[in-house]
Amino acid sequence: MSHRLDPNLLLELKKYGDVNVEACFNCGNCTAVCPLSTEDESFPRRMIRCVQVGMRDELLGSKELWTCYYCGECSETCPRQAEPGEFMAAARRYAIANYDRLGLAKMLYTSPALSLIFLALVAVFLAAFMYTQHGPMNTTSLALFQFIPDELIHNLGVAAMVFIGLVGLMGTVNMVLQIARADGLTKAAIAGNSGIRLNWFEALWDTLGVEVLGQTRYRRECETAEERPPWYLQKWFIHASTMWGFMGLLLATALDWFLALLGIKPTGTWVPIWYPVRLLGTIAGLFLVYGTSVAIIKRLLKTDKTSSHSITSDWVFLGLLWLSGVSGFVLEVAIYLPRASSWGYWVLLFHVSVAMELILLAPFTKFAHAIYRTVALYVHSLKPMATVELARPAGAD
Ligand code: SF4
Numbered sequence: 001m002s003h004r005l006d007p008n009l010l011l012e013l014k015k016y017g018d019v020n021v022e023a024c025f026n027c028g029n030c031t032a033v034c035p036l037s038t039e040d041e042s043f044p045r046r047m048i049r050c051v052q053v054g055m056r057d058e059l060l061g062s063k064e065l066w067t068c069y070y071c072g073e074c075s076e077t078c079p080r081q082a083e084p085g086e087f088m089a090a091a092r093r094y095a096i097a098n099y100d101r102l103g104l105a106k107m108l109y110t111s112p113a114l115s116l117i118f119l120a121l122v123a124v125f126l127a128a129f130m131y132t133q134h135g136p137m138n139t140t141s142l143a144l145f146q147f148i149p150d151e152l153i154h155n156l157g158v159a160a161m162v163f164i165g166l167v168g169l170m171g172t173v174n175m176v177l178q179i180a181r182a183d184g185l186t187k188a189a190i191a192g193n194s195g196i197r198l199n200w201f202e203a204l205w206d207t208l209g210v211e212v213l214g215q216t217r218y219r220r221e222c223e224t225a226e227e228r229p230p231w232y233l234q235k236w237f238i239h240a241s242t243m244w245g246f247m248g249l250l251l252a253t254a255l256d257w258f259l260a261l262l263g264i265k266p267t268g269t270w271v272p273i274w275y276p277v278r279l280l281g282t283i284a285g286l287f288l289v290y291g292t293s294v295a296i297i298k299r300l301l302k303t304d305k306t307s308s309h310s311i312t313s314d315w316v317f318l319g320l321l322w323l324s325g326v327s328g329f330v331l332e333v334a335i336y337l338p339r340a341s342s343w344g345y346w347v348l349l350f351h352v353s354v355a356m357e358l359i360l361l362a363p364f365t366k367f368a369h370a371i372y373r374t375v376a377l378y379v380h381s382l383k384p385m386a387t388v389e390l391a392r393p394a395g396a397d
């Protein structure tokens with residue numbers, strides 16, 4: 001395969017983070033200490049080399065970008081302070097911006113002032129739009145969905161999902177084609193038309209079950225035994241807590257709507273806290289607020305390498321997640337107070353605007369990691385069945 005070289009690649013990458021890899025003299029120490037690097041998937045030194053010589057396509061089509069969970073061990077031990085861990089994080093932002101053809105991700109990552117103005121305008125627009133449709137503020141009981149009709153919230157949510165689905169799909173196709181090119185997988189093989197049988201289901205389990213939901217390698221490999229803090233402060237748990245929390249809240253919202261559709265529970269009616277869907281939402285919210293609070297504190301205190309380089313988009317992402325979790329709890333308090341409090345209506349408007357903004361911007365923010373990491377790991381786990389069988393050690397069956 002021929003490689004197109006881009007002499008500006010390193011300069012371009014510097015816009016996406018605190019990249020200092022020109023200091024790197026390729027000793028390979030970072031690759032040696034990286035707990036996730038393997039003989040077949042060797043990083044971060046190889047990635048650094050790609051950028052130093054301008055191999056843009058190679059960088060954008062590499063699984064290694066997404067295999068790194070930014071544990072920071074490579075940066076701790078680099079003799080040149082080239083910050084290879086931060087380089088990998090910046091390279092992921094660069095990749096997301098390149099997969100997104102709308103240019104929004106690039107603006108959010110590289111123009112802090114513009115991105116803050118944009119985010120404020122989107123939030124104000126969403127809140128103003130919902131407010132124009134508002135109903136009465138009942139003062140005898142907190143009738144939240146008389147104030148902002150649940151149908152309006154549902155329709156806005158569906159529109160946001162369709163938008164992110166389409167944008168996410170476009171970005172994902174771009175990424176898959178890049179990876180497939182770099183891996184030598186043909187379009188026919190991916191589409192299943194080549195006569196080559198791929199390990200579709202095994203790859204799906206390895207990706208979703210083992211890597212994404214189980215966080216297995218992150219959990220087992222990314223903290224050395226000597227410095228391992230209590231489990232609730234370990235990086236994998238903070239990461240998983242945030243991810244599980246947000247996914248649990250999405251699931252609770254979807255279930256609430258689905259049960260209403262089936263006529264089991266009309267949306268928006270008062271339910272006790274132990275009602276299963278409400279309980280799921282409450283527990284998920286606790287995970288989300290815990291994970292984001294610890295992540296914010298670590299970044300403020302710069303407790304380790306991974307939390308000492310924060311760009312505006314990191315703060316915005318964590319801030320929006322935290323605000324949506326905390327405002328959800330304040331709303332819950334308002335619901336269960338014995339007397340209706342009119343501030344509950346404003347909290348609802350704020351909460352829905354923030355949550356909606358988070359969802360709308362998912363393909364352009366750090367959320368995009370969830371999409372791209374999963375798909376990249378899946379594509380890379382795909383192997384022709386013959387290779388899978390050959391790779392299996394003799395007598396394994
Ligand atoms: S980033 Fe640091 S540890 Fe890695 S190869 Fe370069 S100089 Fe060596």
Ligand code: SF4
Nearest residue numbers: 034068071072074085
């Ligand atoms: S940050 Fe951690 S996982 Fe990523 S390359 Fe460095 S050592 Fe490996």
